[in-house]
Amino acid sequence: MNRPKPKLSRIAETLGVSVATVSNALSGKGRVSPELVERIRATAAELGYVPSVAGRALRTGRSGVLGLVLPNIANPLFPQIAQAIEHAAAGAGYGVLIANSRGEISTQTEAIGRLIERGVDGIVIVPRRGTRIVEAGCPIAVIDSPSTPGNTVSADHWEGGRRMGAHLRELGHRNVLLIGNNTTSNVQSDRIGGLKAGLGPNAATETLWIERLEAAGGAGCPLGLVEKVRGGVTAIATLSDLTALRALTELQGAGISVPDTVSVTGFDDLIWSSVVTPRLTTMRMDMGSIAEIAVTALVDAIEGDRRGNGGEETSGPVSAPISKVPMELVIRQSTGVAGVGSLKAKNRTEGELAS
Amino acid sequence: MNRPKPKLSRIAETLGVSVATVSNALSGKGRVSPELVERIRATAAELGYVPSVAGRALRTGRSGVLGLVLPNIANPLFPQIAQAIEHAAAGAGYGVLIANSRGEISTQTEAIGRLIERGVDGIVIVPRRGTRIVEAGCPIAVIDSPSTPGNTVSADHWEGGRRMGAHLRELGHRNVLLIGNNTTSNVQSDRIGGLKAGLGPNAATETLWIERLEAAGGAGCPLGLVEKVRGGVTAIATLSDLTALRALTELQGAGISVPDTVSVTGFDDLIWSSVVTPRLTTMRMDMGSIAEIAVTALVDAIEGDRRGNGGEETSGPVSAPISKVPMELVIRQSTGVAGVGSLKAKNRTEGELAS
DNA sequence: CTGAAAGCGCTTACAG
């Protein structure tokens, strides 16, 4: 295994042709005779030729790598996003370099800087809430929410909220508790706005913000849901499956039945949502499409530079033909018709487990 | 923003010195007079000089990038791993390129191939279970389990299991249900072995494998835990917090109290474990240390090549001074003394919520 | 302590 990696010139020597011809044949660009192309291809394969990315990058000025900046890699949504972006990028011939903002705004800037230093051709960023990325020295695809200025593409969070609200309204819920994390996220305000619209003018809603509750009660503190249910709430619509899970277990731990006494909904279809009891009704993003659109927009900007405006660098947020991707309502067992169970009928029979 | 990026020669021209001197000054390698170094540094900073990774890579033969291959990016443990590796790599001056095996063994090989093509200097791999990576053309750090041949570093899963088992034994549990995912994972067999050892010879154990249950009952099917509890099980020790969550909600959904009637434990301290009710007792890996050790071993192999054996490439699994990193037992509310609650005392009082 | 020169592997006009 100590043979040096074959390079273009090895193939050229082996065949007695020039490196230029080999390069042209392999890239399919230059006009090389079909027979020669065939021989060159065969020899390259035989020798196990792998082009040097460094050589190519130096010559073309492009690295073939995209950066991915996330607000917090620990976010449970991260796997979905990373997987989708990686897949879309690989399909377009790009690699993906990860960076972590660790939730802090200064780190986000640093992360972008490190990616630039590494020579990425473009960046996909899910911005920390409240941040606005304007400049970065390379094209940027922003995935946040349609109401964020500079947003490239994202799920249609408002419409997702509306449809979830409508689902609950149709089940007869008129007294609904909304739970979000923080008030400063565009994604969350879109979802809340949509939920209220979907629930309609006849529903009473109250909104709880976890960030505030925890500021007082500490991380992981109880949300006080039992009282809310006693107070007449028949459905709890959360803005994340993590919150939904928290609500579900808090209720169950107190002997309150979901969905018989109270329905619970989430957002994002996170990993556990389909395996907990009862499975969570949620609203799923189409991360595959979002990633595809973001990466395509980025690649267009990157490769368009070369062809189009003679070296003029597109830098900063790019736009995409479609900026709102529909969400998909996933109805599972955690939602049911309002008023089926009362607070007294606390226990579910074992039979229900079998369904 | 249309100024071309300054390169080494720009600095050299500005100062009227040679590019060699600038390079030496900036890298701190050559013997350049302190004053000149200072002036060069200042000019570089002023011009906003960012070295070209392509140029450097082409010349040095190293890309400064590590690849990260995961069995399945959708794995809930992925965020922890990716974050830790990214952090350790950044500390060592390396970037991290992600690749996804999507759970398939052929894809794992392809993923490695793509990373090699991208010119990574080394690869961190969490192998798909049952796989053994021997060759890849570059140094590899394998993170799996101490009982996997070729393993570079990992958590001490067996000892983690033993301590969890001991914790349950100390709480008086003698009839314990173990739940794993699949029988072919070294990590899982280590954990199971440790659990049994920790529970001691006086405990009766039975092991359930989710993969088998789901082969019959479908994904997300009930685990039949109520019957097990009726049969006398007082504790359920799972090999993952995802399974623990599944068990917890299945029990709570059936009106069985955790931990009064039955204790539940997990592994890995996943994101939700500290916010569900009751919070999950779990065993946490020290991903920071694991990542640090893996990256250091890789970097030693990569950079040692240059200094040491004159171009001889280390290729394949590298070894590390420490290969087993201790796990940390996190005791929370999901475990309690055996026999406190009976199956009849199903409901927890609201007061418990406040704790 | 400083500089001139070679060369890493590739692609791209350009000439033939």
Added chain:
DNA sequence: CTGAAAGCGCTTACAG
């Protein structure tokens, strides 16, 4: 259709 040559930006012996 094919080839000779330049050059992307850097680092590294080597010479002075």
